[in-house]
Amino acid sequence: MQYNSKQTGIATMKPLTAWLSVALALTAHLSHARYSSPNFNKGGFGPWHPSSRGRPIPLPRVYQTAESTLRIDPRSFHFNIIENECETLQDAVKRYKTLIFKPANFKPCKNVEATCDGGDCLKQIDIHLQSPCEEWPPVRMDEKYLLQLNTDKAKGGATLSASSIWGILRGLETFSQIVHYHDCQFLVNTTFIEDWPRFPWRGLLLDTSRHFLPKTTIFETLDLMAMNKLNVFHWHIVDDNSFPYESARFPFLSKSGSYGQELVYTRKDLKDILEYARRRGIRVVPEFDTPGHTQSWGRDLPGFLTPCGAGNSWAAKEDLPEYGPIDPSREENYAFLWKFFGEVLETFPDQFLHLGGDEVDFRCWSMDENIRNFMKKHNISDYEGLEGYYFRRLLKLLDDISSKKKNYMVWQEVFDNQVPLDPDAVVQIWKEKWENDMAQVTLAGNPALLSSCWYLDYISYGTDWEEYYKCDPENFPGTPAQKRLVLGGEVCMWGEFTDSTNVHSRLWPRGSVAAERLWSAREAQDGDFLASRMNEHRCRLRRRGFPAQPINGPDFCEHLKAP
Amino acid sequence: MQYNSKQTGIATMKPLTAWLSVALALTAHLSHARYSSPNFNKGGFGPWHPSSRGRPIPLPRVYQTAESTLRIDPRSFHFNIIENECETLQDAVKRYKTLIFKPANFKPCKNVEATCDGGDCLKQIDIHLQSPCEEWPPVRMDEKYLLQLNTDKAKGGATLSASSIWGILRGLETFSQIVHYHDCQFLVNTTFIEDWPRFPWRGLLLDTSRHFLPKTTIFETLDLMAMNKLNVFHWHIVDDNSFPYESARFPFLSKSGSYGQELVYTRKDLKDILEYARRRGIRVVPEFDTPGHTQSWGRDLPGFLTPCGAGNSWAAKEDLPEYGPIDPSREENYAFLWKFFGEVLETFPDQFLHLGGDEVDFRCWSMDENIRNFMKKHNISDYEGLEGYYFRRLLKLLDDISSKKKNYMVWQEVFDNQVPLDPDAVVQIWKEKWENDMAQVTLAGNPALLSSCWYLDYISYGTDWEEYYKCDPENFPGTPAQKRLVLGGEVCMWGEFTDSTNVHSRLWPRGSVAAERLWSAREAQDGDFLASRMNEHRCRLRRRGFPAQPINGPDFCEHLKAP
Incomplete structure (x- = not known):
């Protein structure tokens, strides 16, 4: 190059x-x-x-x-x-x-x-x-x-x-x-x-549900983001495995749904993290993923999750969990979500809220007689349609909550399942072969964010960053108007196999490659030049106290207190 | 299971x-x-x-x-x-x-x-x-x-x-x-x-040449080895990239061959590391790999390395380095090695010294006219034969140095190239499809060590340890007498992509799996039981202050000061 x-x-x-x-x-x-x-x-x-x-x-x-x-x-x-x-x-x-x-x-x-x-x-x-x-x-x-x-x-x-x-x-x-x-x-x-940046939205997703990350690790990540000119902290704060968000209105959620009482972001922690990010010019976009990925919400919320065919032999054979996604047929659940999201919108000042919507497991909905009856009554013919019903209700109640207009973003499944979205709702693309997905989303007039290329939780041996550098969010078939709808992209660090022991070393300087793609000119393509700057940057980050790992083979860093 | x-x-x-x-x-x-x-x-x-x-x-x-x-x-x-x-x-x-x-x-x-x-x-x-x-x-x-x-x-x-x-x-x-x-x-x-252990030799190789590891990282590794009942620290101390061993007789070697004057193990460091290991019941087996992997030795030793066809168009096309392996035709080189290894044998008290012998690049030898003449004169018909000549000379001079008998170990290439070895020389197997190699070495009557299964510098996404657990060094076709020659095995953590930022998290608890295979009964095969103990052990190591990484998906550790 x-x-x-x-x-x-x-x-x-x-x-x-x-x-x-x-x-x-x-x-x-x-x-x-x-x-x-x-x-x-x-x-x-x-x-x-x-x-x-x-x-x-x-x-x-x-x-x-x-x-x-x-x-x-x-x-x-x-x-x-x-x-x-x-x-x-x-x-x-x-x-x-x-x-x-x-x-x-x-x-x-x-x-x-x-x-x-x-x-x-x-x-x-x-x-x-x-x-x-x-x-x-x-x-x-x-x-x-x-x-x-x-x-x-x-x-x-x-x-x-x-x-x-x-x-x-x-x-x-x-x-x-x-x-x-x-x-x-x-x-x-x-x-x-x-x-100046090529794209206005250059994000990093951290997942604090699969493994809890202490507040200091989040501060360090915000520092590292600033050191790579990333400007959106996408906080995938809760998921199936644990619920570390302390709700002011519903404190029982983290009491029963977290990994432990010390493994929770308190109201003060949330405030501190928002302030730390603000001072570095970093937006914090929280994600409260529904209606799937919500196992940890339902520990003390009877009726919130869909019971998943207990005692049913097919369910046992399919190895289904005890509960499935949020039960979209129960009116009480929308009442709860209205209050819960009301608090979330007050807590996080950013214009955007991420509503998730990925990987909804329809099997549990299909096991439930109440849900099947509900679908008949409402003339809903398939589960995509039921997810659509859920999202229409969710978007409506969110609009009702907020006096000032907020914007929403969702994972691509919500778009793929043809849920009607606001024209300013951002769709985040994460699946492979993303070019067509980016084309479809922007053809529909929605802003799009690309993550498919930058799932950095996936690791392999050796110098693995060349593909991250080659990936360009505008490289899909579309008109200039469509390209203008590309907001940028996000590095994703899902937490199944990372916690504070390895999250920094796995992210840096690998994440710097995506950061350069999202900030620098499209024509910046010289991998050798980037490699030499990455080597320097890794040592710079190490001098600043962060465990950025070797990425281009044997090397060394000068002037380190602890080499 | x-x-x-x-x-x-x-x-x-x-x-x-x-x-x-x-x-x-x-x-x-x-x-x-x-x-x-x-x-x-x-x-x-x-x-x-x-x-x-x-x-x-x-x-x-x-x-x-x-x-x-x-x-x-x-x-x-x-x-x-x-x-x-x-x-x-x-x-x-x-x-x-x-x-x-x-x-x-x-x-x-x-x-x-x-x-x-x-x-x-x-x-x-x-x-x-x-x-x-x-x-x-x-x-x-x-x-x-x-x-x-x-x-x-x-x-x-x-x-x-x-x-x-x-x-x-x-x-x-x-x-x-x-x-x-x-x-x-x-x-x-x-x-x-x-x-009691199944195998007497349960080792871990660290490579301090591709990346320098500070003394504290080596101390920590020795602690972690003891916490997994590993008992041999195989110290791959020098290689092509750098020479961090401070020689008392030849201090210029690390002066010119290290990454920097602070990136050297001083005489005091060596003594401290030996003592730290001794107190934990860990043997230190140093490896001074020759005649290949020696680029860093030759910076101030004219004539030591074989010049590699400078100006030759074939050499340029093959992208050969400036110098190749040690020049085996020069008598002065054996005189140097006699003095150098004399010091090494005094420095390290262990009965064993690792002589390397892997991956000798014959191309540079083939480019050199002096070497070709030397081969004719000594009736050496191929480069395997020349490596054999080098090793015979090396083994002879080592025997001459030491008043008390020492033992040697080599990588499998030395055996594969039919260099005559002492019957007590240990052969370390590292190539894939190792079963036949283990059979050949033990058939020849030499003790064997297996590493092929446990190259932990190779990484992949997710729960990757099942293969490490299934690997059994005795699972090759051979007689009971051959099996008795299996000394054990070694986990290898080559240093191309690891330094103190990630070496612990990459090794632990993945290395614990090999440690169990080498210590516990052959019949210990329950992966679920091992997984539950690994999860506990990882948190135990974290409480002890070491960044052992998640390995079985989402989990958490209790009672950590910094979670």
Whole structure:
């Protein structure tokens, strides 16, 4: 694969004197690698693949950098906020000073004088936030930023500017990545970056039902998402196996449905997680999956779940569970859902709520006489139709609850089963051979999100990320209007085989590949360049204290306290 | 799969009144699980598979346990050493008191009175070590032990006895596993265990060349090995990619060949690791793989490696590395190896040294004119013959070095290429379709070790351990005499894609399956019973502070400080 600087937007900039394109600068850089090993050198000495130095991931849209470097004295460097200001910005500036100069697992050289006074010193960055801070990141948050370090335009100075706080956050992350520690000094190449995401919705799904994840693991995940410019935390919070969400109105749900009283997200935990995400420009979209995947809801809710043919020999042979999906024939269940979702909508500020709708097991519905009678009475001829009835009722009651209009998203089965959806309901595609599904959803006029390519809970031996990089959510047959309905995609980390012991190492830096596909230009296709940035990024994340695993074969990370 | 108590040796014990076989006790126990879910219940509420409580892994050879439990007051309980004593024993007793009652990540109930005075209290265990401690564990270390807790034989009392310190260590581990914390109390079932390993050599290979592993990760691995009764740390210390072994005589080897000066095992580190292993009854067998896999040796040793056809167009086309294996034609190289291995034999006290010999790339030898001339002169007709020449010289010089006789082990290629080996040289089988290889090696009269089944660096999605459990090193066509030459096996964790971020979670509890196959009776075949003990063991390891990963689907661990 070849990196093509023109297609990434670099050619859209007027060439500046004394500037090299990133592709040229990179060539120069790689020859400085400690080992002059060829790429993926599997027989020789040293790492299999070189690591970049001071290169960001995901790749910015317009990225010009020169070989010349500026030195930074960490004791005197400061971020200079000169326009709008808010707590989110102050907090971010403080956080990034630590991430750049004193990450948790960083071991600098001993006894090095870091004073910097000359003209090759970067002493401060002016931060121009051009409008007041929004409190919560909206669905189409403005993430564009401009980062200029000692360019002609900003001679001797450096600026980070953006229209929105969310752009400033993304720019700070980029700056923190291009600063690198080399020869016992903090350095940064003179750089011009103009950057914005290709897709507005770049999500990560965590599943806290199959295995509970402690609050700290969720905080860490939010940090790691910010470090990869992912902006939606899709919280698959409850499922069959456990119900760790503490409901204020119905506390018995987690009392009877969680794995244990300490394995629950309390009301305070929920608030803390929302705040932690907000400060990083990350939306939190909770998923309360119904009518299937609800075994853990029904422990103390008699009649909520469909009894699944107890004593019936066919049910025994089919190995059916004791209960099936929510019983859609009982009016009381809609009354409960009205109250429950009313609370959920109050708890989570995001515009979107995920309603699930995947993998509804029709067998249990088919075993139940009441349900069969109900279907006759309502003229419902099949179980897809019954699911449709359930969803129409659910969507209606949700509309009734909320004074301000909320939006919903669902897994693709709801669409596939022809449930009538609002035109702004987002459909999430997860099945294989997704191209046709994306085409169908967008043909119907609904926004679409792709996850099929990025089920990172599936693992295999070795360097497995090339397919994640090749996958492009717009690569399906459709009109430009259809393509405009592609909101982005989500990495999914289902929890059957992951908990806090392995969730970070399995996600990173594998998830960075999807993050780049969703942020960077469609034309960013150079796998070797990505591999070298992944190697650097993994070590960057390790220095920041996260167990990002090796992904491109033998290598090592410098300047780690605990290697 | 059905657990058959007779075949595991339980039936060889005289039945004791009021005792149940472990199979019966287990049945009773499982119905107490918090969730009465069927095994591998993938549709329902709670964990997919139940977890045992107070069941050891690997399964003891003779294991009788009753439903009745003894309570333990952690403040007053003590180990009472009443025969031989030594520092290794004192150290172990101290270590196990912490592991049982205060493991690093254990969160007990708050404010629980744990006083225990009645007849159902276990107040102490008498430790009978029947002979003085050996300093270093020998190849056929005696690991047999007898553990009796309030049995008829030892009414009201409890004893752990063994002929050797190594048996006491294994018995302490078993005791630490059958003690469990339930209803806010430490409990242990009344138990009779007589236990000894099926195979004397139960190893784990770590590769510290592809990725450096810090000393703490090696200490942790030794702890985890002891917690699974593995007794040989096969240290694949150097390879092509890096040379982290600090040689006293040739310090330039790691100076030029390591990934960095902090990514080296110093002389002190080596000593500390040997001591840490010794105290846990673990042998350390170092591997210095030659004549291939030696790229990192040759950075400052001109002439050591075979130049690999620089400038030759065929070599370029074949993508050959700059250098190939050790040049076997140069007399100076044997002089170096004589000095180098002289130091290695002084550094590592074990009776065995692993000489490697795998995957020698003959192409570089074939490119070299000097080598071709050397072969003509010495009447060597092919490259297998040249490898044979190299190994004969190596074995001869090793014999000349050592005043006391040492033994060697090699990868199977050395045997396959018909290099004449000492009758006591151990051959390690790693290739697929291993049955015939095991037959050939033992037919030739050499001891054999199996690794083919347990390459745990290979990963896949989901519950992947069933094949590890089914694999039996004696399942090959051969005579009883041949079977007696099977020393055991080794789990291999090659380091291409693992470092300290993921090596523990990938190894445990997957490695426990191989550990059980190598320790327990051949007839231990009940996968469901093993799964329930693995679930418990994983949580036990997590309470002890190690990131053992989920392996049987959704579950949770109780009483963790950080869940």
